Amino acid sequence: MMKRKKLPTISVVGLGKLGTPFLVTVASRGYQVIGVDLNPNTIQNLNDGKSNSVESKLALLLKQYHARIRATASFAEAILNSELTFIIVPTPSTSNGSFSPKHVAAALKNIGQVLRQKSQPHVIAIVSTLSPGSLAQVLAPILEKSSGKKIGKNFGLCYNPSFIALGNVINNLLKPDFVLIGESDQKSGDILEKFYRRVCLNQPPIKRMQPINAEITKIALNTFITTKISFANMLAQLCERVPGADSLEVTQALGLDSRIGSKYLLGSVPYGGPCFPRDNRALRAFGKKNRMTLGLPRETDVINQSQIAAIARLVEISTPPKNKIGVIGLAYKPETDVVDESVGINLANYLAHKKCAVSVYDPLALENARRILDPRIAYATSLTALVNSCKTLIVTTAWLMIKYELPKLLTKNNRRSIIIIDCWRIFDHADLPNHVTYIGRGQYIRA
Ligand SMILES: NC(=O)c1ccc[n+]([C@@H]2O[C@H](COP(=O)([O-])OP(=O)(O)OC[C@H]3O[C@@H](n4cnc5c(N)ncnc54)[C@H](O)[C@@H]3O)[C@@H](O)[C@H]2O)c1
The missing domain is CATH 3.40.50.720 (NAD(P)-binding Rossmann-like Domain)
Incomplete structure (x- = not known):
């Protein structure tokens, strides 16, 4: 009998209104997931099987798939033990209306420091909403500097926003109208596409660009x-x-x-x-x-x-x-x-x-x-x-x-x-x- 290939472990950085349902949805589709957050209460709650936000089906799925989920404050633990990381931290609006990437930048800096020690490939997907141009002009240089490696060679960085409505996040993630991937390189885009082909229940169009x-x-x-x-x-x-x-x-x-x-x-x-x-x-x-x-x-x-x-x-x-x-x-x-x-x-x-x-x-x-x-x-x-x-x-x-x-x-x-x-x-x-x-x-x- 052919042995089924083990699914990669996924990490999710930022366990808020979108990050927690995202992580739980991924766990419900068979993946082991590691969540990272700065807030110790958020980590404790998730490890105790309690949801951090009010969201339809969240408490139920969390209970059902709790064994596949763990949360930590340690970027090293999450990045060294996973192959694909989603960043879902806040991007507050600034006074001119654009999105501040400061929390994404802080997370990337931590991830980059771990990637320095990691020899296996890794893909990072930013789900947080960005102002156009932020990925190439602000965030990619931060990640390359902190990791000491080149994006596209040793690891990939993609932009992958979710189109969800609060109150219906899990359904929207499982059955999106389409999936959007902005990719640094083809291999990273392939990895993300494969992930969504497995997670989504409705075979959505996947637009890569x-x-x-x-x-x-x-x-x-x-x-x-x-x-x-x-x-x-x-x-x-x-x-x-x-x-x-x-x-x-x-x-x-x-x-x-x-x-x-x-x-x-x-x-x-x-x-x-x-x-x-x-x-x-x-x-x-x-x-x-x-x-x-x-x-x-x-x-x-x-x-x-x-x-x-x-x-x-x-x-x-x-x-x-x-x-x-x-x-x-x-x-x-x-x-x-x-x-x-x-x-x-x-x-x-x-x-x-x-x-x-x-x-x-x-x-x-x-x-x-x-x-x-x-x-x-x-x-x-x-x-x-x-x-x-x-x-x-x-x-x-x-x-x-x-x-x-x-x-x-x-x-x-x-x-x-x-x-x-x-x-x-x-x-x-x-x-x-x-x-x-x-x-x-x-x-x-x-x-
Ligand atoms: N909530 C939505 O409806 C929605 C929809 C689409 C897109 N988004 C985007 O998703 C992103 C997250 O939104 P949200 O509503 O989930 O935010 P949130 O404020 O509910 O949660 C963010 C979480 O990130 C954690 N965090 C902050 N900085 C961190 C860091 N450096 N490392 C690790 N964890 C960190 C916080 O402790 C918090 O738990 C934003 O960019 C938002 O625009 C949100």
């Missing part, structure tokens, strides 16, 4: 999506002022055209989270660096910034001044507790600043939200408590539980009139009880 093109592709892709979102939000704002108009009907029709497609084409809330706003700004910064003003991402951002006031306008028109306003949803999207650039938080703060009485609820993100919410804002510990205390309710995050629970609670609580502002159009007006006044984002509202 020069690192600079992969760096541009990553932020261009997200900027294209943000443009689509702002376009739909612009239509929503317009339709809200036109008697009889409804942007939902317009965008549903537009989405049927195969040149356009229906994804991300719903007039709803401004985009937020840790990626979309930053990637949009990073493309502008890259344009500026190349002496070009990129008007499209700038306007996309301007439209995005105007959406909080546009949603607040729906409140102002519909709501008597004494109504307490309940904001439902503080996470920037469902199935996560992440609150970066969250519409629920920005809207609640905006309304509190306008002296409205505001209460908030979220199934997961209440604790994270506390740090950035205006102190005048009240917290509801349950959806029932929010419905009982507020006469105007705004749905800012399309949690599935809200879609199913809220109509039931409104039917029970039928003693007073309630206004619902449905930013995500998750409710059908006809399914809500008669005492509810329904306002859908993008529908005409008389001022």
Whole structure:
């Protein structure tokens, strides 16, 4: 019988919101994995089988594949015992909108020092989001200096961003639309391609290219999506002022055209989270660096910034001044507790600043939200408590539980009139009880 070739061991540097699910997904596909982080609690948690972030399926897979996973603070332990390393450390935005590569550089310096002593080949793939040009101009020289070796000869350095949405990271990693590889040399690209052919369940297209093109592709892709979102939000704002108009009907029709497609084409809330706003700004910064003003991402951002006031306008028109306003949803999207650039938080703060009485609820993100919410804002510990205390309710995050629970609670609580502002159009007006006044984002509202 032919003996099956042993899979290479994989290491993952940076065990945060993306790194931990990445490592666990790889373990679930049969690999031994070693995680490296600077934070001792993160390492301890992972070694104890506990997840460091809230992510769908993460706790379950971690429990199931715990025997294949170990975490350490030692770069030497991880690099000497693995063949392929993924770097997934933060790349914070700088004041000009570009991404700082300082944490990636620090990790590469540590890796390079270990590679000095390693004679076997090794491939490093940077998953962290980079500004175009960073790999060749900043990071490759750091790695070559610290290792004393030449990239492409003794080891490879690739750019390999993941296209994932928090809350759905594991599914997105297992079944990506495509895999993007910016490779220093063909052999390293081959190794990464082979890895993804084994990890992915859906045989995705794998696009291999020069690192600079992969760096541009990553932020261009997200900027294209943000443009689509702002376009739909612009239509929503317009339709809200036109008697009889409804942007939902317009965008549903537009989405049927195969040149356009229906994804991300719903007039709803401004985009937020840790990626979309930053990637949009990073493309502008890259344009500026190349002496070009990129008007499209700038306007996309301007439209995005105007959406909080546009949603607040729906409140102002519909709501008597004494109504307490309940904001439902503080996470920037469902199935996560992440609150970066969250519409629920920005809207609640905006309304509190306008002296409205505001209460908030979220199934997961209440604790994270506390740090950035205006102190005048009240917290509801349950959806029932929010419905009982507020006469105007705004749905800012399309949690599935809200879609199913809220109509039931409104039917029970039928003693007073309630206004619902449905930013995500998750409710059908006809399914809500008669005492509810329904306002859908993008529908005409008389001022
Ligand atoms: N979170 C997302 O939705 C998402 C999506 C696509 C891309 N990204 C990109 O992935 C990267 C990581 O994002 P994240 O959200 O997972 O970050 P995070 O802040 O959640 O986690 C980063 C982890 O890296 C560790 N770390 C920092 N410096 C280190 C070093 N020198 N060595 C070892 N560990 C180090 C931190 O302790 C932390 O555990 C960023 O570049 C981000 O832009 C994130």
